[in-house]
Amino acid sequence: MEKITIVGGGLSGSLMAIYLAKRGFTVDVFERRPDMRTNRISAGKSINLALSIRGIEALKKVGLDDEVLSDAIPMYGRMMHSRTGELNYQPYGTNNQAINSVSRGRLNLRLLELADAYDNINLHFNHKCKDVDIDKAIAVFENEKGESITHKADRIIGTDGAFAATRGRLQITDRFDYSQSYLYVGYKELIIPPDALGNFMMDKNCLHIWPRGAYMMIALPNPAGDFTLTLFLAHQGKPGFDQLNSKEAVLDFFKSEFADALPLMPTLQEDFFKNPIGALVTVKCYPWVKADKLALMGDAAHAVVPFFGQGMNCSFEDCVVLDECIEKYYPNWTEVFSHYQELRKPNADAIADLAIQNFTEMAEKVGDVDFLLRKHIEHDLCEHFSDIFKSQYELVTFSTVPYAEAKARGAVNDKIIDEIIAKDLIDNIKGNDHVKSIIQKYIN
Amino acid sequence: MEKITIVGGGLSGSLMAIYLAKRGFTVDVFERRPDMRTNRISAGKSINLALSIRGIEALKKVGLDDEVLSDAIPMYGRMMHSRTGELNYQPYGTNNQAINSVSRGRLNLRLLELADAYDNINLHFNHKCKDVDIDKAIAVFENEKGESITHKADRIIGTDGAFAATRGRLQITDRFDYSQSYLYVGYKELIIPPDALGNFMMDKNCLHIWPRGAYMMIALPNPAGDFTLTLFLAHQGKPGFDQLNSKEAVLDFFKSEFADALPLMPTLQEDFFKNPIGALVTVKCYPWVKADKLALMGDAAHAVVPFFGQGMNCSFEDCVVLDECIEKYYPNWTEVFSHYQELRKPNADAIADLAIQNFTEMAEKVGDVDFLLRKHIEHDLCEHFSDIFKSQYELVTFSTVPYAEAKARGAVNDKIIDEIIAKDLIDNIKGNDHVKSIIQKYIN
Numbered sequence: 001m002e003k004i005t006i007v008g009g010g011l012s013g014s015l016m017a018i019y020l021a022k023r024g025f026t027v028d029v030f031e032r033r034p035d036m037r038t039n040r041i042s043a044g045k046s047i048n049l050a051l052s053i054r055g056i057e058a059l060k061k062v063g064l065d066d067e068v069l070s071d072a073i074p075m076y077g078r079m080m081h082s083r084t085g086e087l088n089y090q091p092y093g094t095n096n097q098a099i100n101s102v103s104r105g106r107l108n109l110r111l112l113e114l115a116d117a118y119d120n121i122n123l124h125f126n127h128k129c130k131d132v133d134i135d136k137a138i139a140v141f142e143n144e145k146g147e148s149i150t151h152k153a154d155r156i157i158g159t160d161g162a163f164a165a166t167r168g169r170l171q172i173t174d175r176f177d178y179s180q181s182y183l184y185v186g187y188k189e190l191i192i193p194p195d196a197l198g199n200f201m202m203d204k205n206c207l208h209i210w211p212r213g214a215y216m217m218i219a220l221p222n223p224a225g226d227f228t229l230t231l232f233l234a235h236q237g238k239p240g241f242d243q244l245n246s247k248e249a250v251l252d253f254f255k256s257e258f259a260d261a262l263p264l265m266p267t268l269q270e271d272f273f274k275n276p277i278g279a280l281v282t283v284k285c286y287p288w289v290k291a292d293k294l295a296l297m298g299d300a301a302h303a304v305v306p307f308f309g310q311g312m313n314c315s316f317e318d319c320v321v322l323d324e325c326i327e328k329y330y331p332n333w334t335e336v337f338s339h340y341q342e343l344r345k346p347n348a349d350a351i352a353d354l355a356i357q358n359f360t361e362m363a364e365k366v367g368d369v370d371f372l373l374r375k376h377i378e379h380d381l382c383e384h385f386s387d388i389f390k391s392q393y394e395l396v397t398f399s400t401v402p403y404a405e406a407k408a409r410g411a412v413n414d415k416i417i418d419e420i421i422a423k424d425l426i427d428n429i430k431g432n433d434h435v436k437s438i439i440q441k442y443i444n
Numbered sequence: 445m446e447k448i449t450i451v452g453g454g455l456s457g458s459l460m461a462i463y464l465a466k467r468g469f470t471v472d473v474f475e476r477r478p479d480m481r482t483n484r485i486s487a488g489k490s491i492n493l494a495l496s497i498r499g500i501e502a503l504k505k506v507g508l509d510d511e512v513l514s515d516a517i518p519m520y521g522r523m524m525h526s527r528t529g530e531l532n533y534q535p536y537g538t539n540n541q542a543i544n545s546v547s548r549g550r551l552n553l554r555l556l557e558l559a560d561a562y563d564n565i566n567l568h569f570n571h572k573c574k575d576v577d578i579d580k581a582i583a584v585f586e587n588e589k590g591e592s593i594t595h596k597a598d599r600i601i602g603t604d605g606a607f608a609a610t611r612g613r614l615q616i617t618d619r620f621d622y623s624q625s626y627l628y629v630g631y632k633e634l635i636i637p638p639d640a641l642g643n644f645m646m647d648k649n650c651l652h653i654w655p656r657g658a659y660m661m662i663a664l665p666n667p668a669g670d671f672t673l674t675l676f677l678a679h680q681g682k683p684g685f686d687q688l689n690s691k692e693a694v695l696d697f698f699k700s701e702f703a704d705a706l707p708l709m710p711t712l713q714e715d716f717f718k719n720p721i722g723a724l725v726t727v728k729c730y731p732w733v734k735a736d737k738l739a740l741m742g743d744a745a746h747a748v749v750p751f752f753g754q755g756m757n758c759s760f761e762d763c764v765v766l767d768e769c770i771e772k773y774y775p776n777w778t779e780v781f782s783h784y785q786e787l788r789k790p791n792a793d794a795i796a797d798l799a800i801q802n803f804t805e806m807a808e809k810v811g812d813v814d815f816l817l818r819k820h821i822e823h824d825l826c827e828h829f830s831d832i833f834k835s836q837y838e839l840v841t842f843s844t845v846p847y848a849e850a851k852a853r854g855a856v857n858d859k860i861i862d863e864i865i866a867k868d869l870i871d872n873i874k875g876n877d878h879v880k881s882i883i884q885k886y887i888n
Binding site for chain 1: 618619620621622623624625626679723725
């Protein structure tokens with residue numbers, strides 16, 4: 001049977017391995033880190049993630065959806081925290097729609113366990129990719145003893161993340177388009193522990209947001225009763241991580257900006273100086289594939305910033321689409337890879353752009369009266385014309401409509417809202433046939 | 445005296461070396477290629493270039509402007525060649541404004557000769573940069589014998605082109621923004637030789653253009669009586685370089701597309717298969733500098749596509765600006781480098797975008813009636829309101845207004861033209877006070 005090397009045993013690498021194993025291929029997964037089943041190690045990057053419909057659909061294909069959801073905490077809306085501590089709850093949708101807080105580590109572990117149950121999947125930990133010979137489908141790894149291991153297969157799938165070694169090889173081939181672009185904002189993870197009885201200290205069924213423009217904090221619940229907080233803040237500036245260089249400065253900053261969270265954060269000052277500052281990068285590249293030999297997936301092909309909560313969902317959707325292309329075009333792998341690429345590239349670009357756009361909106365428009373009015377109109381349209389009007393957020397988060405279509409629909413929605421403002425229908429949306437005809441004019 | 449390493453002895457490297465030598469610094473220039481003064485080698489990339497005011501001003505600072513211009517051929521306008529051979533001449537400006545066809549090789553040679561005349565400049569040829577320790581300002585080279593040479597200085601200037609080794613080092617530092625983006629069109633250089641008496645076979649005082657939309661050909665005159673042609677064509681497609689895979693296919697293509705040039709190209713079929721296909725890349729990055737240790741210049745910082753004829757001019761302007769920053773901030777090199785970067789980055793981005801925009805206009809709008817109408821209006825405004833209206837092309841090519849300002853002015857000009865169309869003043873521009881007041885409304 002054909003042999004496939006997967007470089008990277010993170011979320012998309014382990015899921016893709018299972019898809020391939022189910023089709024009977026012999027799969028070798030090489031992961032840089034130690035086996036997380038026997039070592040208490042970080043799965044890298046963020047602690048928890050928001051799983052939504054695209055990710056759920058991908059897990060359903062391997063029968064893991066129910067199990068993962070049972071271990072997740074549904075978040076039915078956003079809870080906005082003002083500087084003075086007022087709360088403002090915004091449900092995600094009318095039908096109890098939710099995004100689900102899952103632990104990256106536990107999800108990754110579960111996928112690896114499932115992968116390991118397949119005889120035709122071999123997991124290799126502590127194998128760091130050093131080089132790839134794309135045309136020969138040979139990958140070279142270094143193990144924990146510093147030994148060099150050469151592995152030859154029929155083709156290679158690179159799921160080795162935003163700084164992928166596999167992509168590095170593609171990058172020095174002819175006419176490879178590549179960009180890496182950093183946000184001026186970085187992030188630091190902090191914690192709100194459970195109370196003395198092990199209970200959540202805030203409402204657990206929502207995504208908590210402390211919106212402050214160009215900086216902000218969010219919190220996602222974990223099953224153990226704690227929340228993982230993520231503080232997004234400029235690397236340099238006032239305020240900026242570089243300014244928060246003493247325990248007093250951190251305390252003052254939280255007192256003034258996140259006063260209601262501060263009493264819930266007993267280890268803030270220790271955590272702040274213990275935890276690293278992460279950078280937020282968008283990576284785009286093209287092509288993602290080389291002939292029938294190499295394909296990139298997940299962050300290796302398209303790292304996105306986290307402001308739409310779609311990084312994992314998008315990567316899982318890559319796996320679904322590649323699997324569908326195998327279904328359709330196998331054994332012609334050149335066709336498999338090229339259709340996969342053509343189907344996914346525009347959508348990965350779209351979600352990357354939407355994630356940046358979401359950040360920009362939060363950073364620059366949070367106090368913009370016009371912007372808030374538009375959001376208000378959009379909300380009313382969703383509520384009163386839910387059969388024909390879908391917001392961009394809804395299409396991205398609660399549907400499997402391709403991201404590029406969701407993005408295009410966002411632009412169309414803007415025109416609808418423009419016209420509603422121009423025709424002074426703002427306060428007269430509910431049940432209004434004129435509004436209905438405007439929507440229908442733009443959305444066939 | 446302070447020691448400065450320059451990596452790359454091309455156009456901007458050799459010019460910058462002279463600027464620095466004039467200020468008394470000890471300069472070591474390391475160039476990958478052999479000494480072009482004793483070896484008949486290509487200076488790399490295109491054979492001739494269009495020198496305009498920004499480049500001329502930069503050469504003036506080292507007293508080379510008159511000499512270089514005396515060896516150049518002024519081109520006072522564009523000569524457009526239609527498929528059927530009709531010619532249409534468009535002067536660049538009203539005041540005998542010209543761009544100047546210069547030989548990249550001879551200009552580079554002259555700069556190296558001048559550099560070599562300075563006791564405090566040491567030229568090292570056949571030295572390929574292998575690595576850089578930025579913080580220590582140490583560069584490691586490999587010479588033609590394969591020996592490793594380590595050179596330490598106080599700081600390093602990287603002028604080593606679009607695929608710069610110096611930038612490669614910066615690229616793996618924290619939060620480095622980088623993009624390389626290829627055009628789907630590549631290029632191939634061809635030739636129209638002089639006639640039997642050594643005379644030019646077309647008008648030598650213009651830039652010849654065979655505009656055909658997404659593909660096209662241009663010709664620049666050389667002092668020896670020949671023209672260098674550059675064919676821009678898709679790498680793949682119909683038509684595309686991949687389709688022109690036989691002498692017959694090439695001949696057929698030229699017969700149908702460049703019929704008037706074909707009889708002037710006796711060696712077309714040989715040249716076509718001898719000469720390489722070049723790729724066209726835009727490189728952007730940030731930061732360009734690291735503390736007081738490293739600065740990038742020219743293509744190393746900002747490779748642009750050639751459709752505005754500003755690559756060399758922009759790189760020479762980098763040298764002027766860095767020299768001015770030294771004048772102002774020396775001996776604080778951190779200030780020198782950071783001001784240089786802040787002054788140049790927006791302008792390099794602007795000319796990169798304008799060059800792409802020029803290609804897009806040629807590729808997509810050459811037959812667009814609206815576009816041609818707008819160009820016609822712009823031309824009339826330039827002619828009849830030359831004191832207050834400047835086209836973007838004029839500002840880029842015939843002024844030293846920063847590129848970013850020229851680009852912004854282009855957007856303002858678009859609004860002026862919009863209003864002239866909306867108010868139906870298209871055929872009534874000359875001496876019209878209403879038109880004048882529209883221009884003045886937009887341009888303070």
